[in-house]
Amino acid sequence: MLERIIKIENIKQWQHKRALSQGFDKLNLIYGRNGSGKSTLSKIFNFINENDKAAIEALKPLESDGVPALSLRVGGASVTLNSLQTPFNFQVFNQEFIDSNLYIPNAKDRSQLTNYYEFSLGKVSVLKEQEIDTLKAEIDAINVQLSPIDTRLTTKFPSKTVAKIRGIKATPNADAEIASLDAQIQDLKSVEHYKSRKKLSPLVLTKPDLDTSVFTLNIESLSKEAQEKVELHIANNLKERDVMWLETGTQLVNESDNCPFCAQPLANSNIFSLYQDFISDSYTNASDKFELDSDQFELDVRAIGCKIEDLEALVKSNSEIIKTWSDRIKGFNPQYDFKDLDSLSTSIELECVNLIKEKKKDLLLETDFTKFNQLFDSIFDGFDFSAYNSEVQEFNEQVTKFLNELATGSTQALQAKINNIEETKKRFETEVVDDLVNHKSLSDDKKDKTKKIKELKEEIDKDQEDSIKEHKDSINLLLKNFHSMIRIKELDKDNKGKGGSTRLKYVINFIDKELSVENVDDNKHIFEHVLSLGDRSALALAFFLSKFAKANSDNSIVVLDDPMSSLDNYRKDATIVEIEKLINNGYQTIVFSHDPFFLSEIQKYSILSQHTKCFEIDVSYKKSDPLKADSSQYISSQMIERSDYDSHVLHSYHKEYNKLYDFVADAKDESKVEVARSIRPILEAHLRFLYPREFNEGVWLGNMITMIRDETDPSSHFFDTHNQISQITKINEFSKAFHHADGFDTKIQSLDLQTVQSYAQETLQFVTGI
Structure with missing residues (x-):
């Protein structure tokens, strides 16, 4: 059993530097406020189980330069940081136990209770457990070695598994093949360049339909x-x-x-x-209409000249295109002389203007189109572009032939082939070959160890099958004693948990509705949203305590770290009964709690009191600069002995009464000021207890004395039948001088020890009726 905590120093806030005179017993109650170091101590017990010195040393506080030190007395042997091994097992119930066995915050594995067998039975083979732990540690070490190899391989071969990387085949003459593919890509890029070049356009001059009817007028109204x-x-x-x-x-x-x-x-x-x-008006209208129509006719005639200009521009553009192709196609330079066409275009425009002018002189004059038609026919019938267009056609055919002879295919496809060949080259680089060899060796080793763990777990499961079925009843009985609404209906095990770990399959009845966590997708919110905090805590505590339903056969020490979180008073009482069962079954038990009332109830429980030792974690808070609001604050914790927790749970009236009683019995000079200041409050409290309706919060001792002194009715309960008002007045006159700050320091210095003792005795006699 754990006999004594000798030293815990520089581990988180713990600065317990010497052993206590009082050792541990069967039941040990440790009171500590939140943040005092209870959880740290329960972690230390877990790390001792795991023989994890580094984890304890990692708890060294930042504000301390000291070296972490640990010294416990367990089973007659010394446990230190350099020797954590002990034949005793600390079985710790804390928040970490609840998180690991009931709810996984990151939701990566919602099949909870993955290692239930470690907590459910006390007869699991130690050798097999140790072998599994050793194999797990070796697998962790293998994973550490595999991780950088995986990183290197996936960096070089994105989106490929190690198996696919290993399956990549070598490419013969890889460099020559890449050079050939590169040349093809360059050709394809040239094709795209040549295809972007234009071809020549032929010359075409379309004969327009000119409307000469505008020159024929019909003036009927004349x-x-x-x-x-x-x-x-x-x-x-x-x-x-x-x-x-x-x-x-x-x-x-x-x-x-x-x-x-x-x-x-x-x-x-x-x-x-x-x-x-x-x-007349008809002539005027006809004149206006001719003005408009003749303008359009003139524009149509001038458009012929624009078309000829466009043809001239086209010839120039074709010449530029021929120049761009000069690196591939030669011997072509088609030209066309537009001098005559330009002259005819100018002549027909002048003839058009002249005809309009003559018509405007006499609208009734019949227009002569002989010359105009000759010019028009000369333009559209007298010129032939066939020679030029023939050269254009021949040139374009040469371009088409050239393009057809170029390479065909896709640059993306060729580049993909190059990438694949580059990948095959990387696959057979020395570093990659070595990584694949090492990866296979490590993976095979990991696979063998994982298989061995599975075999060991199956052996353990086989040994424990009957016990698990029996254990289910213990869990349900505990849940019933806790007045919980949940029950385990089925209990079975498999090895489908995360990493091949053992997992419980179970069905929970909750408020008459069956919820199975075997189907994770359908019931993923059971623990997060359906079960209350009290139900979760009760369920976890039942799982934990079920292990200890039988006599202690494996030197287990049970540690309960604040087991009453979210539990009601009834469950607290039921937990005390379960603690009694632990003691009766031979388990040394340590109970941490921030609730002194709960610990006091355990300590005063008649059957447990004779085997109980009480302790408290004493905490000091040190500020580097007391006058600075954001000054650094350091917490320092140590264990102290307690006979009980009355100082935390008794009413303040009882505390003050005991303080006066102890002072009267054994007066000490260092206590006189505190006692002098306590006299007036205890008198007020006593009178409030006697007359709770009359002496409420707004009535103070001076008012109370006045009301009693002024009462003249003998039948009134305020009437001073025993003539005690003078005694109360005398005590009040003495005590009020020390209850207020006026003349504070002077009166304290002149305070006489025997005087305080005398007034304290009179106060005790008054409040007890002596």
């Missing part, structure tokens, strides 16, 4: 007689048919109706009258 007389007059008098003067003249006629040229009256002029009829 007077035929007026038209004939005006035309006859003009023919007789103006041989040159220049009528512009007449049109202008009519516009110059003013209100006097006289001729603007000779000033003769126009009223009797037949020709003027006829001309006025002729120049």
